[in-house]
Amino acid sequence: MNRRSFIKKSVGSLLAFIGLSGGTYYYSKEIETHLLKITKETISSPKIDSVFNNFKIVQFSDTHIGFHYSLNQLKELAMKINALNPDLIVFTGDLVDEPNNYHWTPELNNILQSMQATYGKYWIYGNHDHGGYGTDIVYDVMEQAEFHLLQNTHAMITKDNSQFTLAGVDDVMLGKPDLSAALNELDPNLFTLLLAHEPDYADTTAKFPVDVQLSGHSHGGQVRFPFIGDLYTPLLAEKYVQGKYYLNDEKLKLFVNSGIGTTRLPYRFLCKPELHVYTLQNDQV
Known part of the structure; x- marks a missing residue:
């Protein structure tokens, strides 16, 4: 850790201790975790x-x-x-926090299956999905819920004889990602959207000839302070x-989702x- 990062973490940890042990603790644990932000982006x-x-x-x-995230919340x-x-x-990974300790029930399958999309539902593994011997369990649950693993x-998403590519790689931390295999024999002139759990990937x-990457994993930091x-x-x-980043002279757009649940700390x-x-x-219209 460099000096700047050390100072940032130290000052931030002090603020978190002061703030989250005071009046903001209830807010951060009981209120903000239930406040859903819907971020709208146009991809041109x-x-x-x-x-x-x-x-x-x-x-x-x-x-x-x-x-600290229940099936009732998932149903909502x-x-x-x-x-x-x-x-x-699209679901970009980490369904259950600890697959080996989770009490799996048909209700989870039913809730996931209730999600409806005209052109399908797709998902990728996150590190928690592979962790705790969850690889096969999570696969079975998502398969039964009609989510297709990438x-x-x-997969080719087709509408009126036109297509774009939806690709996905295995989790970077605990899986074996292979982007070359994911893009094998694809036409680089087709619009290509990639699902990758870890944003730094x-x-x-x-x-590679990818136009947009969608990721999660970061939780946006979960706890953030101004400046x-x-x-x-x-x-x-x-x-x-x-948020949004541009790479490779803006040829690649990266969107990082802050996630739904929490991990490590419940706020x-x-x-x-x-x-x-x-x-x-x-964008030629």
Whole structure:
């Protein structure tokens, strides 16, 4: 850790101790964790066929069910997602906080299955999905809920004989990501959107013909302070933490979702749970 990072973490930790042990503790634990932020973004590209104009993609990430996030909350989330009338739903990893300790029930499958999108539902593994011997369990749950896994592979999203590519890589920390395999035999002239759990993987993605990367993992830091920003983010979410970034001379756009649930600490401060709604647009219109 360099000197600047050390000072930032030290000052931030002091503020967190003072603030979160005082009047803001209740707010950060009981209120902000239930306040959903819906972030709307337009993704424009000449590679997007005009038939996809106003095509709506909803991304949710990092629910961490079982760690202060309940199935009742997930049910409410599913209703809010459906109310957005998405064309496509994508989940970017970390369904359950501790798969080996979680009490799996059919209700979870039913809630996930209730999410509806005209052109399908897709997901990728996060580090918590692979952790705790969860790889096969999470796969079975998502498969039964009609979410299609993108693990170093891709799917073609087709509308009126036009297409764009939706690709996904395995989790970087505990999986075996292979972007070359995910993009194998693809036409680079097609618009390509990549799901990758860890946002810092974008530095690798920038070397490939990918237009947009959607990530989670960071939780936006969970606890943020003015002028300081996030106090802590996990490995591979230290460079790109929250919001929108441009890489490779703006050829690659990265969007980092702040997640739904919490992990390690059961509170959020100035970092609300987040849904992303992306609207595709041909920018030659």
